[in-house]
Amino acid sequence: MTEPIDGAALLNEVEAFHRRFNAFPSHAAYVATVLWDAHTHLLDCFDSTPRLAFLSPEPGSGKTRALEVSSTLVPRPMHAVNASPAALFRAVADETGRPVILFDEIDTVFGAKAKDANEDLRGLLNAGHRRSGVSYRCVADGQGNQSVVPFPSYCAVALAGLGTLPDTILARSIVIRMRRRARTERVEPYRARIHEKEGNELRDQLAQWSEQVSEKVDGAWPEMPEGITDRPADVWEPLLAVADAAGGQWPERARAACVELVTAVDEDDRASLGVKLLTDLRDHVFPGEAAVSTVEILHLLNAMEDAPWGDLDGRPLTARGLSRMLGEYVNGKGKRIRSRTIRIGGQPTKGYHVEDLADAWARYCPAPPGPGLQESVTPVTTPLTPMLTSDDEVTVEGGCNRNGAVAPAPATTAP
Template sequence: MTEPNIIDGAALLDEVEAFHRRFNVFPHESAYVAVVLWDAHAHLLDCFESTPRLAFLSPEPGSGKSRALEIVETLVPNPMAAVDASAAALFRSASGIDGKRPTILFDEIDTVFGPKAGDNEQLRGFINAGHRRNRPMFRCVGDGANQTVQAFHSYTAVAVAGLGYLPDTIRDRSVNIRMRRRARNEKIEPYRTRIHEKEGFALRDRLAAWAEQAAEHVTGAWPDMPEDITDRPADVWEPLLAVADAAGGDWPDRARAACTAMVTASKANDKGSLGVRLLTDLRDHVMVGIDRLPTVAILDRLNALDDAPWADLHGRPLDNRRLGKMLADYMTADNEPITSRNIKTGGSVLKGYYASDLLDAWDRYCPPPPESPLPPLPRTETLV
């Protein structure tokens, strides 16, 4: 009995990368590494506890998002285009069509989650739940009174492409690649489905064969994470680093360099939720060097900030009611909701906020403060 041919994983991933480079221009080298590892990880889903989403996003059309998804489609197992798929269809398909788990590919994801889209909480829930193994979604199945509760397992690989941004809960579970239009000096080979699809399929079949050989090395693996990569980013990158380690060659080093670069860039560009943005702006721009400030002064300063959403929040400036509601979601160090308190100033009493009440929330939720903070503003007494 002859031994099966051992496939060189590193050389195979090199070929997959070269295939992408023929037809895709990604914004940085790390993106090529991440996409290739994602292609390979889709063949090894049963080895992992979680699967990152892959997102090609851009601010404008014509940035190569759909083409990137099209190339991915040729390289992953059982691709399923899901532009018009309902949540119910996806629940059932993720459990396996003809015994095969699909790789779901969502183009034009902005039509699902963009500002003009309707309520798609079921789809959002499906994409989020399918990030981790053994997180089924429960639905009633049947007619009328003859209904039973059935668990739908949604663990499957998902790649998306679209304009704008994803909801926070999906973005945090994704490898996010911000696509851009090609510059005049950036050339790619025209993609012809009838010709090049077969080349992608051949690579896909070799990835599947390599995955069978690599599965025992990947299953249960705990790859060393780069320094400071923890929590959700670690969940996202762990399967990709495990694939790189199994492939060998220079892929382990390239994968960790890509992980560090992309996570660092994401943190630098991510202002977090609207609540975290509010806390951060209060700390870094509004209450610098101030121990208390009346609400009216806080609103004036927030609404005057450039490159901030407060002056046009859902069509109107931030007001004291909305400010109070947003801050009440966070707690003081004494585990009490942050609320306005009386501030004595200029012989009168105004409602406002104390920095001491915000310190714990600043520490827990905000990114590290700038190395060179803005000059302190005048004290409270001079601000009315």
């Protein structure tokens, strides 16, 4: 009978191995990476697998080294810098020899220059997050006939690259924001011919330990930290299950790392471009206003320094682009959000009304940054009450306010 392995002690050794060669930005990053390494040996115990993303703004930040070290610790590592989607489909579909994909330089695949050229790969990475995920492809039989074949897509993936990732992949990822080492930070030089063997010895121990705890981990429902729900909970569930199986300080450390890394992911990274637009309209354009002209909306959005609107693929947001993006959402009446005619100082102009946006704000946007702001934007029956003359036109009495929208008419007092 095989002697039981102390899971907590083993994970400590794996962490120490990473710390020899990797200068991660936080303790939470080490915890997440170690648990991710371990979870690759227990993949069939989970309903999903998180992507581990090492991202940085500049080269030379240790992303490739992080993948190299992890490659010594996971089963059947497959380095996929230049792998074609077809090769990956075939490799992942082999469930008996399913690899762990380590994808370096991912920015060359999903960066601005690639445009939409790699949608097949994006689909594979998205579908493979779930154990039930499959990718359908047409396969020829050599005689001119083709049939639709489902390729299993479930596999563990670690990514490294500059910048960010597509929203759909980012939402399925544990993000480690890498940075260049400071002069005071020291790591041991990594030499594959020497240190790969050391990592493989730990890998074999992880494989043996995973066999011992697989029944305990399979079907486990780890308790999530307060406030971790929905997609983040889905992403972290396998790692917390591994930590609980290891015991020691790992359950506590894992939950602390979960909260820290989920919180560190900026809302702008998680949200789609449409949600960013809705949120910026709510927080920076419409507070205190009942209606704002399209011209003024574009002026305010394009002037925001920390927003993408002034440079969307080299061009600022236009009225047509604004209309297209908002038209993807519906108002409280189930109709697409669109501009209406607003009369400002008696002159007609196109613009948007708060009551058309309020329902989308409530459904898609994160909570406002403060109670004061929330109170200022949530009421749709503000003192700036318009007289609706049709579905397409809004007439508001009064003068112009700071947005070129509409100010309330002067109040009258009964004699």
